[in-house]
Amino acid sequence: MNHVKQTKRTTIYDLAALAGTSASAVSAVLNGNWKKRRISSQLAEKIMRIAEEQGYALNMQASLLRREKSHIIGMIVPKYDNRYFGSIVELFEDMARARGLFPIITCTRRDPELEVEAARTMLSYQVECLIATGATDPDRITEMCAAAGVRSLNLDLPGALAPSVISDNFAGARELTRRILKNSEQRLGKMEPLLFIGGRGSDHNTAERIRGFRAAHADLGVAVHEENILACGYAPEKAEKALDERALGANALPKGMFINSTISLEGVMRWIRRSGHLDDRSLVLGCFDWDPFVTLLGNGIEMVRQDVPGMLNKVFELIESGANKPIVIQVPPLIPEAQDA
Amino acid sequence: MNHVKQTKRTTIYDLAALAGTSASAVSAVLNGNWKKRRISSQLAEKIMRIAEEQGYALNMQASLLRREKSHIIGMIVPKYDNRYFGSIVELFEDMARARGLFPIITCTRRDPELEVEAARTMLSYQVECLIATGATDPDRITEMCAAAGVRSLNLDLPGALAPSVISDNFAGARELTRRILKNSEQRLGKMEPLLFIGGRGSDHNTAERIRGFRAAHADLGVAVHEENILACGYAPEKAEKALDERALGANALPKGMFINSTISLEGVMRWIRRSGHLDDRSLVLGCFDWDPFVTLLGNGIEMVRQDVPGMLNKVFELIESGANKPIVIQVPPLIPEAQDA
DNA sequence: CAAGCTTGCTCAATCGATGAAGCAAGAATT
DNA sequence: AATTCTTGCTTCATCGATTGAGCAAGCTTG
Structure with a gap:
């Protein structure tokens, strides 16, 4: 071991000097292609031992510069x-x-x-x-x-x-909306149009989810009220504020809500809590996102869980295939079993 | 703009050739110390314009190797x-x-x-x-x-x-335990010893929190039962399993619990749900960790929130001071206002 | 035993950015 | 007019690892 307080880091030249060989041989040994470079295993072992002893660490900057x-x-x-x-x-x-x-x-x-x-x-x-x-x-x-x-x-x-890999937001939102509407029918005895809250109207995902939201309403023959689509941003405070403002409107707030992310859900839950609806089974919620605690909230909140492994598999497939064309690959999200209310 | 499909990236030599100057001047201009190197602002502007046009990006590897x-x-x-x-x-x-x-x-x-x-x-x-x-x-x-x-x-x-920067686990755990015991007294009418669950007995933080847990019990004159200290690991499944096993024991499970992280809390909540205790106010919980949804769980769960900005400030102070001695700096965690049950 | 092959190495150029040292031309000083 | 100073650059060695080319010694082969 080198017990001298070293100001400079050990390089292959230091190792070469210690081993009585050349930097070139050291490099070949340490980056593993010493067989190709016809270094004897004797010398290879000696170099590896010395490198170990000296606590040598490759200088990646130098290595990358050359490669x-x-x-x-x-x-x-x-x-x-x-x-x-x-x-x-x-x-x-x-x-x-x-x-x-x-x-x-x-x-x-x-x-x-x-x-x-x-x-x-x-x-x-x-x-x-x-x-x-x-x-x-x-x-x-x-x-x-x-x-x-x-x-x-x-x-x-x-x-x-x-190339883009995204969730199938339209299909996911349509199914989530369908489930919330069904739950709403079951729990409240009637199917009423839902509130959509969270996300940015300008982002593709939110737009697609709103499209799915509308489609599911249409599928079940329920009309969507425009005032109930609140793409107010993702932040909890924004969702909370949007609900406050919406509550002042002429028409009553819907009992069913499609919440666009767990981040927004945080604000919605705070609002529900503040306005005294907590633990009130009259609210029927669904969230396009997943968090283990949401299951435990106990309000029977439906969730859509985006298929992260599926998406990343596609990403690496694209990388490995070398594809460069601007295609959009949609990965179906997972919708866990419905929660009981 | 360079519309040729370029296989090589633009370097300072390319820019130098385009500007009719030397790589050295280009380097000086682009890394901002061209005044020191007495480059005319005329040339500087020209180089910066060309760099912009060519979409030049520094090769950090080369730069770092030299610096x-x-x-x-x-x-x-x-x-x-x-x-x-x-x-x-x-x-x-x-x-x-x-x-x-x-x-x-x-x-x-x-x-x-x-x-x-x-x-x-x-x-x-x-x-x-x-x-x-x-x-x-x-x-x-x-x-x-x-x-x-x-x-x-x-x-x-x-x-x-x-040097180490950590939470003051002992004090935090002591206060958290005190609060859970007080809540337990208030809600259940009596103060009974708590269960400790989650974390690894071998890690410093868990050991200190157990010490704080014991100290708070001692402060209030409550005896701790050894069988109620379950340092079963952090994972939700481990906490869930530990509770299952503990429930088989001779003595009844405590109604009050100190849970060592939100990760473990996830398992505890699943267990509570499974065993039918959900929304049952007879359980009094506290968690040494923070998550916004836990507040919303509605079980009046006390939380300790580690002071991340405080800890990172200390970290950067240590870095800037150049300190190297193995001291341990303890940062008091934050304990948000008690939740109502 | 000369020519060629194999083995096991070393030499030296290279990657791109940096900056100390140096140099030429003009300005200022004596 | 000769000297020094200033300005505005360029030249070149350098950082550490990599790798094509080359070379010497030993080994085969005809």
């Missing part, structure tokens, strides 16, 4: 505050490592400026591929990547310039 | 599946960027092998400092870092070899 491929794969993600993005990130890291890639992930807080900044930084780090998850402006990112000759993919929200 | 400091800061984190680690990661990224550092984060799933592997990789990327969050073997990581001349810090779980 053609970086094996770095980047992902930008809006938030870490819910199970959906959390599981995307966790599984993405896992799948990337399983393929010999080094994942770097950064959170951009749904801030378009930060997204661009993050993408630029990742390009500087020579990512081979960049996954834009739930990006506010995916096409901007695709353009930046294209300019640098780097592949990009969209996840969760689609873009027009790169 | 003395990498400005990369690494963090390893066990999971992304709860609010605590989610907010640590999100805020860490933010604070790192605010200080001009590039954060890289990786999730190690509480797997000691993966922790070591991740640390080695981060060292290869020349991190200047590595934060081991909730590591199973923090000292191993500190040793690896020390061998490479890299600073390391522990967060959430302490180590013996590097």
